Amino acid sequence: MRTSHRTSPARRAADAFAAHHGRAAEGVWSAPGRVNLIGEHTDYNDGFVLPFALPHRIAVAAAARGDGMLAVTTIGDDGKPQHAEPVRVAELAPGRVSGWAAYPAGVAWVLRDHGISGGADLVVAGDVPSGAGLSSSHALQCAVALALLGLAGTTPDESAGGPGRLEVARWVQRSENDFVGAPTGLLDQTASLCCTAKHALFLDVRSGESEQVPFDAAQGGLAVLVIDTRASHSHSESGYGQRRQGCERAAELLGVPALRDVTGEGLADALAALPEPLRPLVRHVVTENDRVLRTVDLLRAGQLADTGPLLTASHSSLRDDYRVSCLELDVAVEAALDAGALGARMTGGGFGGSAIALVPEERESAVRRAVSSAFARRSLTAPRLFTAVPSAGAGRDE
Template identity: 75%
Template structure:
């Protein structure tokens, strides 16, 4: 999970719910050719993600249940032999934004900053892990909505990781390759150590490992995963994403505060992580903790149980019964973890009042997006209700689209 709701517009994200006239990979390839005068060696892309349920559990070694969005970020790449890394991003207006070229050997955490830190940080981590990064020209184009809490930064990092590995002749899925779970940890290291964001493993694992038509049930502690079928269309349902278009200043500091609070609680309880705390022992554990830490612990333990309950229902084809878990998750995030905000609460409450089967905020909180599980025939009604509720509260109109579980990262 990422705390990042920042608008990284330099990454070339398309307007909400829309795509450029051609797919991101095609746009990136054409842009590379225009900028460098020849075609790239290859193009790799990675998706954003929606987390169906399991929020703020990944950095507590818990359970998560994300799926990949159809929106992708593509990286067209060409190997260099002089150790230089160049990065350019194609905007929706067709204009390039180019970062200052930098030598891979000179990369250090905190430099460069801004949007270029994400691909540069990936190069830094891969080089540190022994991957022969001899330099590269990268050109980026994408449709992952930025600033919406849907992991645009991780889509960029995962696409960059596969591109640099591909240029080095390394296929992550072949025998002897690093494997996608290991690459996800490399991307996490990029976020934690180079960019300086204390993220868990949810976002990068989803971008790299999700498959079409499924949600990814991931046990972060063990690394074990299961692709669980999720065919909303067959059930007459849709997952509606509601971008609140809100970002509050507390997001990054509050995210770190809550993670540190969870770690402190685990230490006080003598546990490696809050994952080890079973529901049966929750009440007794809360009695042993200072009051400020109790709600954090209660959320993590109950959220893990909600993930397990959701997975159980999906395995038995009861997709239309998971709404209660989604709504309970939002209540816990709002009341115990205290990471919601007016815009998220208005979206969830309006969707539920209009007939949604369940709804909740997704991502780090304090803005970003919410999701609502709706019957296909009621989606327009729910959209109208949410938009009207925003108008009544004098909030900026939300942006909405339907999310469908899509393929993970790969070469285009």
């Protein structure tokens, strides 16, 4: 995806802050969107995930203020500012703030419980596509968390006496679950905070253990093509919460802490013990965890091209068992595979958003054309396509 902005989100946020507040920001922090290579709907089941960070980022220019108020301004794609009503940090509570402003306010609400309660002026700019399943909301929240921590003189570094990045990810998860009201798992926040360039992050959600697995598609003559279908989705308004509740109910009936504890060997017995509506959910989670582990093994062995069938199997499972795909995602996957992609799948929570395709570099142009043509034949909104490069996680820009 090519952004129309010539300057980085961090520079735009800093410039807009100076223009709006008449002084320089004390610092600028940014966090990336993410693509999940594989491991969908496994995070809230204590399972395994394998995301990587995008080069697209949300930046927050920030400065402390002494009156305890939180004031947030976002800079739109047209360069125009949008101001949220300032709120007193001490008075924040779920339901107190709605709309887009609830995301930064929710972070301030959680940080208040951890001793970070000062007011701040925040100006936000970014180029992560919203509603595309690329975690723009989590990028915003992670950047706000780092900004508020930074203003308080704290960095997410356990060795320096601060909270660890995984702990901050859990704080961000709480802000979205309990303040915004979206029942998300831990994948997106952790990816935005913890990913590194040229690697995918293999995360065991239950234990918090992680591994940076080498993932440089270009080195192997491959590309990861992201297909933003422009079919917008929302975790808080979609069937995401229903799927999560179904998984929790299935774990309860099976007498296990989470579906992570159901093994492939025990899957048949588990399915036989469950009512029919819950069986497909369990089948997806168990088989998806297995696909993540197999993908990681292939990446460790330098066999990225061989992960293609696992990506495609993941999409079939998400479409048929978890039932979170949609026409646009299915069209994108099918067209990419027909044009020579080694594997393709929807990525993110589903019900819209984006798909990814693992493509030999010499076939990338053909795959792009095939996907665009398939959408046009069905009179669907033209998709946005870009090559994803595993990039660095969140941090301070200036």
